[in-house]
Amino acid sequence: MTTDKVAAHYTHGSLMDAILTKLDEAGVSLDGLSALDLAPLDHLHGRGREATDEMIDRLAPRAGQHVVDIGCGVGGPARYLAAMTGARVSGVDLTPEFIAVAAELAERTGLSEMTEFHVGDALNLPFDDAAFDAGFTQNVSMSVPDKARFFAEAARVLKSGACFVAGEVAQGPGGDVIYPVPWAMTAEISHLTTPEETAEILDAAGFRVEGIHDSTDKALAYNQASRARVKEQGPPVLSPLVILRENGLERMRNSARNIEQGRAIPVEFVCIRS
Numbered sequence: 001m002t003t004d005k006v007a008a009h010y011t012h013g014s015l016m017d018a019i020l021t022k023l024d025e026a027g028v029s030l031d032g033l034s035a036l037d038l039a040p041l042d043h044l045h046g047r048g049r050e051a052t053d054e055m056i057d058r059l060a061p062r063a064g065q066h067v068v069d070i071g072c073g074v075g076g077p078a079r080y081l082a083a084m085t086g087a088r089v090s091g092v093d094l095t096p097e098f099i100a101v102a103a104e105l106a107e108r109t110g111l112s113e114m115t116e117f118h119v120g121d122a123l124n125l126p127f128d129d130a131a132f133d134a135g136f137t138q139n140v141s142m143s144v145p146d147k148a149r150f151f152a153e154a155a156r157v158l159k160s161g162a163c164f165v166a167g168e169v170a171q172g173p174g175g176d177v178i179y180p181v182p183w184a185m186t187a188e189i190s191h192l193t194t195p196e197e198t199a200e201i202l203d204a205a206g207f208r209v210e211g212i213h214d215s216t217d218k219a220l221a222y223n224q225a226s227r228a229r230v231k232e233q234g235p236p237v238l239s240p241l242v243i244l245r246e247n248g249l250e251r252m253r254n255s256a257r258n259i260e261q262g263r264a265i266p267v268e269f270v271c272i273r274s
Ligand SMILES: C[S@@+](CC[C@H](N)C(=O)[O-])C[C@H]1O[C@@H](n2cnc3c(N)ncnc32)[C@H](O)[C@@H]1O
Pocket: 003, 006, 007, 010, 042, 043, 044, 045, 070, 071, 072, 073, 074, 075, 076, 077, 092, 093, 094, 095, 098, 120, 121, 122, 123, 137, 138, 139, 140, 143, 144, 182, 183
């Protein structure tokens, strides 16, 4: 099954220990650990926290609102959004190890009352209809062959009029993506659509697409600045490489190359649930 392969792809095996080891190496104290301390490693998408900040600005959740994060990974963006805005966040992810780590990090950052994390498939969300005031998903849909069902499920759990921000890596005009990439070692579990195709799918799923933001230029600038920093200061101790494990550096470099060569487009859709 595709979902088993995707979960296997993301499973680390000893992720919590690896994160604690890196925090220790970086001199980050576990006393008073915050979502911000973890941000260099737990936002698993291009441009990390910078992209999450933009997503939060576009989503604009209010304190006390209930937000869903579909494909929440280890919960970095969910904890960060809760800490920054006072909204409550429910995250769901296919990979059981990620959910266990997300819950432990919520505990360690004092955010377990503001966030909750569930193992589940985005195609069959474990939530009632119209349960949420707002929702987001970041770099998940590339792993999903049935995007119509993926976005229809998102629409189902959102209230009418709710904002939904969906970020993904889309197929670009420059040719097939070079593998391995962070979300897949080969094309077998990678399902990219063009921004135009995704917008049509969102529309058919019950969303009004209000904005399509292509962040190619920002990604190029971010990647260039990261490379310059590594050249000057060496590789950072805290980075998503802790989580990516096997050939992580090659996968991140391919991501950058794919964007440079127009094979991949980082894009975010800002939508309203009809
Ligand atoms: C690149 S990570 C992004 C994690 C998180 N959104 C973030 O930006 O930090 C992709 C995540 O999507 C999850 N995922 C992929 N397919 C899924 C599905 N069908 N249902 C739920 N989660 C899924 C994976 O387990 C993985 O944690």
